[in-house]
Amino acid sequence: MKIRYIALWAVFFGFVACNDEEDFETTEEVEAKPELVTGSADFSTYVSLGNSLTAGFTDNALFVAGQENSIPNLLSTKFALVGGGAFSQPLMNDNIGGLLVGGTQLEGFNPRLVFNGSGPAALADVIGEVAPTTDIILNNPTGPFNNLGVPGAKSFHLLAPGYGNAANLAAMLANPYYVRMTGTTPDARVLELAMAQSPSFFSLWIGNNDVLGHALSGADGTNPMTEQATFDLAINTLVTTLTSAGAKGVIGNIPFVTDIPHFTTVPHNPINPAENGFAAQVPTLNTVYGALNQVYTALGETNRIVVFSDSTNNAVVIKDEALIDISAQITGAFNANPGFPVFVTQLGLPEAAAPLVASLLGTAYGQSRAATENDLLVLPSSNIIGKVNEASFAAFSAANLPPEVAGQFSVEGVTLPLADKWVLTPEEQEEINNVTINFNSTIASAAAAAGLAEVNANQLLQNLANGGVTDGDYILTSKLVTGGAFSLDGVHLTARGYALMANEFMKAIDATYETNFEASGSFFDIGKYPTNYSPTLQ
Incomplete structure (x- = not known):
C-alpha cells in the first residue's frame, strides 16, 4: 500500500501556506550514508x-x-x-x-x-x-x-x-x-x-x-x-x-x-445459503442431522450437534479424530428407535433398508462435528467443499442405495464430513x-x-x-x-x-x-x- 502520496499532498499544502520568500529556504541537509563495510564477515565465497x-x-x-x-x-x-x-x-x-x-x-x-x-x-x-x-x-x-x-x-x-x-x-x-x-x-x-x-x-x-x-x-x-x-x-x-x-x-x-x-x-463457514440453491436443501439436511442430534444429546455429546441455516453462512462438517468414535452407539440408537424406519422411508428407501442406513450413518458420523473458528481448513479444501466425493458415492452405491441418495450423502463438508487431511484442528x-x-x-x-x-x-x-x-x-x-x-x-x-x-x-x-x-x-x-x-x- 503506497502512502507516499499523502506526504506529497502535505508538501503541496505546505508550499501554498508560505507567505514570505524566506519560507522557501531550508538549512536542512540530507545526511550522508556511511560507506558499506564488511565488518568481521568475509563474503568472497x-x-x-x-x-x-x-x-x-x-x-x-x-x-x-x-x-x-x-x-x-x-x-x-x-x-x-x-x-x-x-x-x-x-x-x-x-x-x-x-x-x-x-x-x-x-x-x-x-x-x-x-x-x-x-x-x-x-x-x-x-x-x-x-x-x-x-x-x-x-x-x-x-x-x-x-x-x-x-x-x-x-x-x-x-x-x-x-x-x-x-x-x-x-x-x-x-x-x-x-x-x-x-x-x-x-x-x-x-x-x-x-x-x-x-x-x-x-x-x-x-x-x-x-x-x-x-x-x-x-x-x-x-x-x-x-x-x-x-x-x-x-x-x-x-x-x-x-x-x-x-x-x-x-x-x-x-x-x-x-x-x-x-x-x-478458507473460513470455517464457507457455505452460503444463497448459492447453488443451498437454502432449499436446509430443511432436508436438518431433518437428517436432527436425528443425529438427538443421539448426540442422549450421549451427552452436544458439541457435535449440526444445524444448518438458510439465512447465514454455514460451517462445514468435519471429521475430528480427537473425538471418541461413537459409530456403534449411533447405529445402535437408530436400530433401537421404532421411528427410524419411517425416517428411512422419507429418504425414498424401503423400511427394510433401515439397518443398513443406521450402519452407514454410524460409520459416517462417529467422529463428526461442525467446524468452529478455531479450526483451520487447508487452502485446497476450497476446491472440494460442496462437491460429491466419488469414493463415497461408489461405496454407498455398492450398498444398494439409489444414485440420488448415494449422492446426497456424499457431499463434502455437508453430508460427508471433511476428512482429516482437509482440516487442522x-x-x-x-x-x-x-x-x-x-x-x-x-x-x-x-x-x-x-x-x-x-x-x-x-x-x-x-x-x-x-x-x-x-x-x-x-x-x-x-x-x-x-x-x-x-x-x-x-x-x-x-x-x-x-x-x-x-x-x-x-x-x-x-x-x-x-x-x-x-x-x-x-x-x-x-x-x-x-x-x-x-x-x-x-
Missing part, C-alpha cells in the same frame, strides 16, 4: 543451503524469475559490493515451471499458478496449454551451484547420500530438484556440495518442511513430523561442518504454519506449534554456540499475520493475493516477500558481524519487486 524458500519457489512452482528473486541471489548482489564473488544457481529452463523426466511430465510438479482476476488459477487455464521444458534427465545445468536450496527438502535430507541420484526416484529416495544439481556426483550430499566450494560465508534456512509437510496433509499421519533427535543431529551437524573451516554465516528459524494463508484463507495446531518451538530452540542454540547470526523468521511471519509489516511505502500482510507477502500457493513468498526477508537476513548479519547494510542504505526497496508474475511470462 557465499553458499546457501535450504529448501524451497531458499530456492525462490513461488506460486507453487520453481521458475527462472522466481529464482532470480530468491533470497540468496538477492543477498549475493549486496555481498558483491563488498568483495562477494559470483553466485550461481541451478536455473530452470523457463518461466513456466513444472518438471519432465525423459520428456514425460512428472506428476505433482506442475506449471506455476497465476492470478485470473479473482484468485489463483493454473497457468494453462488462463493462457491455454503450456509445455514445461525443464527435464531432469535431458537438460540439467552444470554446477557447482552457490544456491543449494532444494524444494521439498527436510533438515536430514541435506545429509542424505543419493538424494540427488535419479536412480532413486522410483523408490522416492531422491528429490527431482536435487537431481538437477548433482551432475557427475549423483550420490553427493547437499552438505558435501556446499563444503566442496570452501565457503567463507553461508546462509542456512532449513526445517520448515520438517513440520510443514505434516501440516499440509492436515496432520493425517501420511507425512509425519521429524523426530526431535533426528532434527537436532541434522542441525548440529550442518552448523558444525559449515563452520569447521572458519566460515561465518546466518541461519533462519521456522515460522508457525498457522501464520500462513494456506491455513487461514486446535489439537493438531498446538502439536505442530509446540514442535516448531522445540526445533527453533535447537536452531537458536546451534547459532549461539557457533556465533552465527540468526533471523527470527517466525516473528516476522507472526507480524505479517497480525496487522502487517511496514517497509518503506508499503504494508505487507499475510492475506492471500491482496497481502503482497505470500504467493498464490499460500505457503511461499512473493518476490516482494523475499526482498523483505532478505532485508531481515541483512539486519541479522549487521547485528552479529558489524556490517552496516542497513545504515549504509543497502536494504532492498521492496516496492521494486512484484507481488505476482504475468501469465504471459514464459
Whole structure:
C-alpha cells in the first residue's frame, strides 16, 4: 500500500501556506550514508543451503524469475559490493515451471499458478496449454551451484547420500530438484556440495518442511513430523561442518504454519445459503442431522450437534479424530428407535433398508462435528467443499442405495464430513506449534554456540499475520493475493516477500558481524519487486 502520496499532498499544502520568500529556504541537509563495510564477515565465497524458500519457489512452482528473486541471489548482489564473488544457481529452463523426466511430465510438479482476476488459477487455464521444458534427465545445468536450496527438502535430507541420484526416484529416495544439481556426483550430499566450494560465508534456512509437510496433509499421519533427535543431529551437524573451516554465516528459524494463508484463507463457514440453491436443501439436511442430534444429546455429546441455516453462512462438517468414535452407539440408537424406519422411508428407501442406513450413518458420523473458528481448513479444501466425493458415492452405491441418495450423502463438508487431511484442528495446531518451538530452540542454540547470526523468521511471519509489516511505502500482510507477502500457493513468498526477508537476513548479519547494510542504505526497496508474475511470462 503506497502512502507516499499523502506526504506529497502535505508538501503541496505546505508550499501554498508560505507567505514570505524566506519560507522557501531550508538549512536542512540530507545526511550522508556511511560507506558499506564488511565488518568481521568475509563474503568472497557465499553458499546457501535450504529448501524451497531458499530456492525462490513461488506460486507453487520453481521458475527462472522466481529464482532470480530468491533470497540468496538477492543477498549475493549486496555481498558483491563488498568483495562477494559470483553466485550461481541451478536455473530452470523457463518461466513456466513444472518438471519432465525423459520428456514425460512428472506428476505433482506442475506449471506455476497465476492470478485470473479473482484468485489463483493454473497457468494453462488462463493462457491455454503450456509445455514445461525443464527435464531432469535431458537438460540439467552444470554446477557447482552457490544456491543449494532444494524444494521439498527436510533438515536430514541435506545429509542424505543419493538424494540427488535419479536412480532413486522410483523408490522416492531422491528429490527431482536435487537431481538437477548433482551432475557427475549423483550420490553427493547437499552438505558435501556446499563444503566442496570452501565457503567463507553461508546462509542456512532449513526445517520448515520438517513440520510443514505434516501440516499440509492436515496432520493425517501420511507425512509425519521429524523426530526431535533426528532434527537436532541434522542441525548440529550442518552448523558444525559449515563452520569447521572458519566460515561465518546466518541461519533462519521456522515460522508457525498457522501464520500462513494456506491455513487461514478458507473460513470455517464457507457455505452460503444463497448459492447453488443451498437454502432449499436446509430443511432436508436438518431433518437428517436432527436425528443425529438427538443421539448426540442422549450421549451427552452436544458439541457435535449440526444445524444448518438458510439465512447465514454455514460451517462445514468435519471429521475430528480427537473425538471418541461413537459409530456403534449411533447405529445402535437408530436400530433401537421404532421411528427410524419411517425416517428411512422419507429418504425414498424401503423400511427394510433401515439397518443398513443406521450402519452407514454410524460409520459416517462417529467422529463428526461442525467446524468452529478455531479450526483451520487447508487452502485446497476450497476446491472440494460442496462437491460429491466419488469414493463415497461408489461405496454407498455398492450398498444398494439409489444414485440420488448415494449422492446426497456424499457431499463434502455437508453430508460427508471433511476428512482429516482437509482440516487442522486446535489439537493438531498446538502439536505442530509446540514442535516448531522445540526445533527453533535447537536452531537458536546451534547459532549461539557457533556465533552465527540468526533471523527470527517466525516473528516476522507472526507480524505479517497480525496487522502487517511496514517497509518503506508499503504494508505487507499475510492475506492471500491482496497481502503482497505470500504467493498464490499460500505457503511461499512473493518476490516482494523475499526482498523483505532478505532485508531481515541483512539486519541479522549487521547485528552479529558489524556490517552496516542497513545504515549504509543497502536494504532492498521492496516496492521494486512484484507481488505476482504475468501469465504471459514464459
